[in-house]
Amino acid sequence: MKILHINAGLENGGGLYHIIQLLKEAKAQNADFTLLTLADGPVAQAAREAGIKTETFSKSSRYQLSILKDLKNFINQGGYDIVHTHGARANLFLSMIHRQISAKWLVTVHSDPLKDFESHGIIGKVFTRLNCRSLKKADGILAVTNRFKEQLIHDIRLNPKKISTIYNGIAFTDNPLPKINHEGFNIVNVARLVPIKGHKLLLQAIKTANIPQLKLHLVGDGPLESELKQYVFENQLENQVEFHGYLKQVQINQLYQTADLAVLTSYSESFPLVMLEAADANVAILSTKVGDYQVMIPTEEYGFTAEIGSVESIASQLQAAYQKHVEQVLPSIAQRERTYLSTNFSIENQFNSIMKIYQQQLEGCKNDL
Structure with missing residues (x-):
């Protein structure tokens, strides 16, 4: 079985991590996977x-359509059995040539396709419509949560028989870095500084929770940085909030060594890898109820959940986590969560599930002959 994964190549967050981890696992399993990027950027480098x-x-224009002939020839001459796309641009290009290639075409939906371009005005609406049309043409869809699967069926009207839920996974470490003793209550948020990640909610919740010992470490960059820094200054939170900017994973792992809680306050997520990474580092997690949150945090014994968009709910959960910290039971919650997630959401599990979908696609193709 020969597999080609295609991505625009400019990802620099969860999408990049998802693709690279999956292909690394394929390499470890001696599977014949190749990555094709439409630009020489962070994904190709990683x-x-x-x-x-x-x-x-590489073309001078990101949407230069002369690439379609090159893409068709690359796929057909390469003898690929499956083409698997990630991202709207890759989806669009495959939708335009899918009848001219012999390979089956699958798509992973990493995020809400109706919100991916919502901040781009009229152009964003056009891209949203094109992406949704592209999804309808694919032979199979992999949704990273059941919530996304239901949305694809009811809001975009995709054929439910084409959609499978495949949860994200990571390569859990055998020996996490040791925790370092520290003062105070350290919480970490790893996310791009963009509206959908809810950083303003988190800052407001910290002010509402009023936990003097709390120190927030914000990891990530983005267009809201100046606005968030202004809010911190105006609300006299400078001593409680530190902006780290973009950090490499090794630096984030080092930050986790002194972290008590990892927090995600997004308005929308798929199946957030940053929460898996935090749990792998033995850090307790708090998330708004995005994606299939109940699968990641099944009960309060495994972590903390807050209502989406609610400052009061987030503040309440911060206070609950701090109380567990004071009682010195937060580490046991983190360890319980790590054991649960590493058993159920490893990259090996994800890879094996995807390989089963590939096989089903090819068997279905043979049955049609």
Whole structure:
């Protein structure tokens, strides 16, 4: 079975991590996977560093349609059985040539396709419509949560028989970095500084919770940085909030060594890998009820959940987590969560599930002959 994964190549967050981790696992399993990026950016760089077979197309324009002929020839001449796309641009290009290739075409929906371009005005509406049309043409769809699957069925009207839920996974470490003793109550938020991640909610909740010992470490960059820093200054939170900017994973892991709680206050998420990463580092987690949150945090014994968009709910959960910290039971919650997640949401589980979908697609193709 010969598989080609295609991505625009400009991802620099969860999408990049998802693709690279999956292809690294495929390499470890000796599966014949190749990555093709439509630009020589962060994804191709990370793939090469990981020793993944990587090809890159580069055009002067991101939407230069002359790439379609090159793409069709690359797929057909390469003898690929499955083409698997990630992201709206890759989806659009495959939708335009899918009848001209012999491979089956699958798409992973990493995020809400109706919200991906909502801040881009009229152009965003056009891209949203094109992406949704592209999804309807694919042979199969992999949704990273059941909530996304239901949305694809009811809001975009995709054929439910084409959609499978495949939860994200990570490569859990055998020996996490040791925790470092520290004063206070350290919480970490790893997310791009964009509206959908709810950073303003988190800052407001910290002010409402009024926990003097709390110190928030914000990891990430983005267009809201100046606005968030202004809010911190105006509300006299400078001593409780530190902006770290973009950090590499090794730096984030070091930050987790002194962290008591990882927090995600997004308005929308798929199945957030940052929460899996925090749990892998033995850090307790708090998330708004995004994606299939109940699968990641099944009960309060495994972590903390807050209502989406509610400052009061987030503040209440911060106070609850702090109380567990004072009682010195927060580490046991983190360890329980890590054991649960590493058993159920490893990258190996994810890879095996995807391989089953590939096989079903090819068997279905043979049955049609």
